[in-house]
Amino acid sequence: MAQHGIQEHSHGAGVPIQTRNERPRSTSIEDFAEVSKLQEIWRYLPIDKLKGLTQSVIGEISEDSVEIKLAEGVTASWVETTKAKVGSAGLPEDRIAAIAWTNASKTLVIDVPKELEQSQPSFVVIKPNSDAATAAHVLINVGTHAKTTIVLDHAGLGVLGENVEIVLGDESTLNFVTIQDWDKGSTHVSTQFAKLGRNSNLRHTVVSLGGDLVRVTPAVELSSPGAEINMYGVYLAESGNYFEHRPYVDHIAENCKSNVAYKGALQGVGAHTVWVGDVLIRETAVGTDSYELNRNLLLTAGARADSVPNLEIETGKIEGAGHASASGRFDDEQLFYLQARGLNETEAKKLVVRGFLSEIIQKIEIDEIEQRLIGAIELELEKVGV
Amino acid sequence: MSKLEIKNLHVSVNTDQGPKQILRGVDLTISSGETHAVMGPNGSGKSTLAYSVAGHPKYEITDGEILLDGENVLEMSVDERARAGLFLAMQYPVEVPGVSVSNFLRTAKTAISGEAPALREWVGDLKTAMKNLRMDSDFTERNVNEGFSGGEKKRHEILQLELLKPRIAILDETDSGLDVDALKIVSEGVNRAKANTDLGVLLITHYTRILRYIQPDFVHVFVAGKVAEQGGPELAERLEAEGYDRYLKASA
Ligand SMILES: Nc1ncnc2c1ncn2[C@@H]1O[C@H](COP(=O)(O)OP(=O)(O)O)[C@@H](O)[C@H]1O
Ligand SMILES: [Mg+2]
Numbered sequence: 208m209a210q211h212g213i214q215e216h217s218h219g220a221g222v223p224i225q226t227r228n229e230r231p232r233s234t235s236i237e238d239f240a241e242v243s244k245l246q247e248i249w250r251y252l253p254i255d256k257l258k259g260l261t262q263s264v265i266g267e268i269s270e271d272s273v274e275i276k277l278a279e280g281v282t283a284s285w286v287e288t289t290k291a292k293v294g295s296a297g298l299p300e301d302r303i304a305a306i307a308w309t310n311a312s313k314t315l316v317i318d319v320p321k322e323l324e325q326s327q328p329s330f331v332v333i334k335p336n337s338d339a340a341t342a343a344h345v346l347i348n349v350g351t352h353a354k355t356t357i358v359l360d361h362a363g364l365g366v367l368g369e370n371v372e373i374v375l376g377d378e379s380t381l382n383f384v385t386i387q388d389w390d391k392g393s394t395h396v397s398t399q400f401a402k403l404g405r406n407s408n409l410r411h412t413v414v415s416l417g418g419d420l421v422r423v424t425p426a427v428e429l430s431s432p433g434a435e436i437n438m439y440g441v442y443l444a445e446s447g448n449y450f451e452h453r454p455y456v457d458h459i460a461e462n463c464k465s466n467v468a469y470k471g472a473l474q475g476v477g478a479h480t481v482w483v484g485d486v487l488i489r490e491t492a493v494g495t496d497s498y499e500l501n502r503n504l505l506l507t508a509g510a511r512a513d514s515v516p517n518l519e520i521e522t523g524k525i526e527g528a529g530h531a532s533a534s535g536r537f538d539d540e541q542l543f544y545l546q547a548r549g550l551n552e553t554e555a556k557k558l559v560v561r562g563f564l565s566e567i568i569q570k571i572e573i574d575e576i577e578q579r580l581i582g583a584i585e586l587e588l589e590k591v592g593v
Numbered sequence: 594m595s596k597l598e599i600k601n602l603h604v605s606v607n608t609d610q611g612p613k614q615i616l617r618g619v620d621l622t623i624s625s626g627e628t629h630a631v632m633g634p635n636g637s638g639k640s641t642l643a644y645s646v647a648g649h650p651k652y653e654i655t656d657g658e659i660l661l662d663g664e665n666v667l668e669m670s671v672d673e674r675a676r677a678g679l680f681l682a683m684q685y686p687v688e689v690p691g692v693s694v695s696n697f698l699r700t701a702k703t704a705i706s707g708e709a710p711a712l713r714e715w716v717g718d719l720k721t722a723m724k725n726l727r728m729d730s731d732f733t734e735r736n737v738n739e740g741f742s743g744g745e746k747k748r749h750e751i752l753q754l755e756l757l758k759p760r761i762a763i764l765d766e767t768d769s770g771l772d773v774d775a776l777k778i779v780s781e782g783v784n785r786a787k788a789n790t791d792l793g794v795l796l797i798t799h800y801t802r803i804l805r806y807i808q809p810d811f812v813h814v815f816v817a818g819k820v821a822e823q824g825g826p827e828l829a830e831r832l833e834a835e836g837y838d839r840y841l842k843a844s845a
Contacts, residue, residue: 539650544687546671547647547680548697548753549704555672558700562691562736 226519227455227487232298236263236309239302248301251481251513253449256420258366258394259340260303265310265368268343272335273315278327281319281355288314288344296346296372297400297426304398304424307368310342317357321350321376328356328382328573335365338392343369347383351376351404356573360386361395369397373411377404377431383411384571385425388583389418391447399425403434403463412571413469415442415450416583426455429463429492440469441567441580443587444478444510451481454499458492467499470567472560474587476509483513488520488528496526503534504563506556506588557588595662595678595760595793597623597646603656604638604645604818612653615641617818619657621795623761628787628794630804630829633815634837639797640684642815643765647681648674661761676705678760682750682767684797688738694749695719695733698756705757722755726782743770751782754792761793762786768803780806801833816840 231238242249242261259265275283286293293314299305317331335341347357359371375381387395395418401409415421427436438454456465471480482501503512516530537559545555561568561584568580604616615638623629633639645652646659648671659666661677669677689697698719703709710718723730726748738746747767754762764783768776780803786792796807804812804826812828813820814837821840822828 538687540687541689543647543649543671544683545689545697545701547675547683548701548757549672549675550700551670551672551704554700554704558692558697559689562689565691 227457227485228489230300232300234294234298234305234308236302236305239305242302251451252422253420256394256449257303257396258338260306260366260368260394260396262340263306265306265340265342267311267313268333268335268341268367272333274330274332274334276330277317278325278329278355280323280325281317281329283315283317285313286316288312290314292316292348293344293346293372296374296402297428299370299398300426301398303368303396304370307342307396307398308344308370310368311344311370314344314346317345317347319347319349319353319355319381322352323350323355324353325355328358330358330360332360332362333365333367334363335367336363338364338366340366340368343367345369346372347374347381349373349375349379349381352378354380356382358384358386358573358576360388362388364390364393366394367396369395371397371399373399373401373409375401375403375407375409378406379404380408381410382572383409384573384576385413385423386576387415387418387421387423389421391417391419393418394420395422397423399423401425401427401436403427403429403431403436405431406433407431408435410437410439410570412567413440413442413452414576414580415440415444415452417448418450419447420449422451424453424455426457427465428457428459429465430459432460432462434460435464436466437570438465438467439567439570440471440482441564442469442471442480443583444471444473444480445587445590446475446477449479453483453485455485456487456497458486458488458495458497460492462494463492464495465497468567469501470503470564471512472504472506472564472584472587473510473512474506474590478510480511481513483515483517484530485517486519486528486530488522488525490521493522493524494526495528497528498530500531502532502563504560505534505536506560553588557585560584560588595625597679597761597793598660599646599657600660601657602642602645602654602659604641604652605655606641606652614655615818616645619819621813621820623793623795625760625791625793626787627811628796628807628809629811629813630809631795631797631813631815632799632801632829632832634841635799637815638818639815640765643681643763643797646679646763647671672704680754680757680759680762682747682754682762682764684765684769686738686746686750688736690736690739692737693734694737697737698733698753701753702756718756722752725755725785726752727778728752744772744775747771747775747779748782751779755782755786758786758790759792761795763795763797765797766799768798768800776803777806783807801829804829814840
């Protein structure tokens with residue numbers, strides 16, 4: 208576990224580091240270069256699997272391929288994307304996000320009225336059921352002092368370019384889960400933006416289970432004091448899956464807290480996951496407390512996990528900042544211990560993987576999602592058994 | 594009645610310098626109800642013997658055989674051996690992050706007996722066993738061996754011994770690192786298992802201390818990968834007085 212010294216990350220003279228806040232932000236496609244592996248943001252991506260998502264003109268998600276099941280008090284409406292509120296959580300930083308933004312003429316707006324405390328989760332399920340490139344835009348607005356849970360689920364077949372905006376009012380709390388459980392042949396590039404109000408609290412969990420290419424880039428702006436973000440991720444990748452997660456926390460205001468923890472299990476030849484965790488602590492972000500972690504468990508040979516934590520610190524007046532990243536094989540001693548207690552190899556591996564991921568799974572706090580994840584692990588590990 | 598027979602066992606371990614011979618012809622027979630103490634200096638191969646019987650993949654059996662009631666143990670996988678009734682209390686129990694003791698124990702019990710235990714009965718047995726071993730009830734919510742003290746790890750091993758009810762148990766230095774109170778508690782657990790299930794025990798130890806609490810029927814002195822001498826409990830007393838020097842000189 209590496210604890211980062213502040214000196215290491217101050218920007219010394221002459222070193223040309225492109226800091227995260229220097230990236231251009233725009234909704235116009237022309238403001239961004241064509242997608243190319245020469246750019247850091249695309250360097251790992253199997254570009255051939257992007258399908259049509261790099262074309263300037265793509266389709267738009269139809270309302271009837273979105274199932275909406277809202278808890279009482281929470282409302283949904285489709286509005287013109289040009290409406291003022293859209294874009295308030297952030298703007299695209301790359302071409303694919305700009306394409307999706309431009310091509311989604313309608314935005315699905317989920318409103319959680321102020322002071323609503325609703326423990327029942329709301330569900331939005333996107334099922335394009337087509338391999339044509341499609342754009343979608345979702346905006347979640349959580350009012351002041353409101354508190355609830357929202358699950359954004361993606362399933363079936365789809366080639367989806369998506370922007371998700373999450374705006375938290377002052378003192379509000381949102382437990383948000385985005386699930387990527389696509390069928391084979393699917394591609395999903397999801398750019399997510401969150402902007403947190405004063406003393407608000409967002410739990411943002413990414414669950415990636417299926418899809419040929421899944422790229423989720425959640426960026427969180429902590430521009431009001433006292434806000435707290437917990438970004439969790441859990442993923443199970445097998446042969447044919449490429450999952451890329453790039454969480455980004457931008458510490459701007461004072462006394463904010465961020466905690467990022469992603470854990471994944473990989474198996475099978477060609478299973479590939481990428482995690483790039485960016486944390487930027489700006490000069491103004493006095494009193495920041497930040498930590499990021501990524502761990503990967505490689506269940507078989509031939510799988511690959513890339514893991515890159517980036518921490519930029521521009522002020523010395525912080526509570527703490529650190530990161531940890533590790534990828535490893537099954538621990539033979541663990542397996543031996545469990546097998547010596549009568550568990551066969553598959554049962555032992557299931558238990559180890561569940562244990563490994565449980566730290567994150569427990570954070571979801573939505574029973575049916577937890578059960579679904581445990582079921583997915585069981586299924587996945589049955590395959591290792593054979 | 595069960596019988597574990599170890600015959601002419603030769604074992605080597607793979608090292609960076611190539612295979613290294615550790616066990617050089619071990620003969621031991623343990624029957625139900627018997628307690629055999631295996632005593633020997635550090636590095637003499639005691640743990641290797643224990644791991645070889647349990648089937649750790651690191652150790653290669655180059656000669657000899659292991660039979661449990663006439664069945665060839667060497668052909669069984671690690672978990673088959675456990676289900677056949679062999680149990681190894683480890684010298685260094687392994688952490689399993691994110692897996693609670695309660696989940697682990699129930700999963701192990703289910704695996705060993707081939708069906709999930711009846712809930713009410715299981716909860717009762719677990720409670721009683723933990724109480725006997727002076728373990729707090731919130732212990733079951735902790736992750737397996739994670740952050741356990743040395744004493745907690747050993748008690749947890751004996752808890753498993755009592756709950757899984759094997760036929761033959763190998764205890765690898767279960768006494769090491771324990772203060773005298775913990776040693777007594779752990780020894781009581783072993784004696785309970787012996788009384789309740791007619792357990793056969795292979796008790797590996799470096800010191801004679803534990804033999805005051807667990808009476809051995811046989812004592813085997815283990816030196817340089819084989820049994821150098823065997824006898825009754827009086828042999829342990831002699832070792833206490835003289836140490837291993839005599840055997841080490843002879844083997845050198
Ligand atoms: N995995 C291993 N790699 C290399 N040497 C080993 C390994 N395991 C055991 N040995 C060696 O085998 C010998 C016996 O070890 P061990 O069985 O642990 O002895 P004991 O339990 O009696 O102290 C020692 O010299 C030890 O260094
Ligand atoms: Mg040893």
